[in-house]
Amino acid sequence: MRVLVIGGTGFIGRQLVGRLVANGHTVHVPTRRYAQGRELLVYPTVTVLEANVQDDAVLQGLVASCDAVINLVGILHSRSGMPFGADFDQAHVQLPRRIALACKQAQVTRLIHVSALGASTTGPSAYLRSKAAGEKVLQDIFANWSDGHCTIMRPSVVFGAEDQFMNMFATLAKWFPALPLAGSKARLQPVFVEDVAQAIVNALQNTHTYGHTYDLVGPRVYTLGELVSLAAIWSGHPRSIIPMPFFIGQLQAFFFECLPGAPLMSRDNLDSLTVDNVSVNGIDPILGVVPTPLESVAPNYLNK
Secondary structure (H helix, E strand, O other): OEEEEEOOOOHHHHHHHHHHHHOOOEEEEEEOOHHHHHHHHHOOOEEEEEOOOOOHHHHHHHHHOOOEEEEOOOOOOOOOOOOOOHHHHHHHHHHHHHHHHHHHHHOOOEEEEEOOOOOOOOOOOHHHHHHHHHHHHHHHHHHOOOOOEEEEEEEOOEEOOOOOOHHHHHHHHHHOOEEEEEOOOOEEOOEEHHHHHHHHHHHHOOHHHOOOEEEEOOOOOEEHHHHHHHHHHHOOOOOEEEEEOHHHHHHHHHHHHHOOOOOOOOHHHHHHOOOOEOOOOOOOHHHOOOOOOHHHOHHHHHOO
């Protein structure tokens, strides 16, 4: 099968591409900058294309050349707006809409879309509301296309050797004697990046997954405070966690937003932490994945 992976040069994408190749698929990976996809060229059946998927004509051509599409695009920060800002709208709502319409026009009937655990139109953060809006767009388009088959994946926070979650807290522990933390009681169910990739690969040609939405989570629920403490310990820099009131965290996040570059933590990120990011049922057995414990993986890459 020829598979177009949009967002294939990212953290999840790099794992996914390798597993698709191992399963006999030919993979096309568009990227704005060719250099970002060079490491994928070690795979003999991967083509990296310098292309702007925000251009409708370009996107249509990319989709038409493949048999299935996987959309991994997601961002954590956006300009403010209600119900969500313009950047979230473009990445999480309009791009999925355009991908689905391109699929329909080209009669590419298989799409897997990666959303986020906790996505809700009434969610506390613009991030979660925009993810829900993207899901709704796809559900509406595929509901009126009898030949089209969409599957939505909702991962919790994803961990792995190149993550920006556990690694970030390990780095902070290296430089600070104690770690002030807002939202320390927030509950999360981290999922291993390789499990996410494998679930997508397994679902790709499984007709029983058509039209369904699946939570992707690990085997255990943690508080954010527990995760930060574990990251510090496993990196060799055990630190005390100092819970902060939410409003202090908001002030701290506002300060981060004022600094150049992507903020370490935004106010919208904190808003996401006001609801549990966990799944009642865990990973559906139909996806053929046994979730990997955080403890069996994270100490190995955080201690380097």
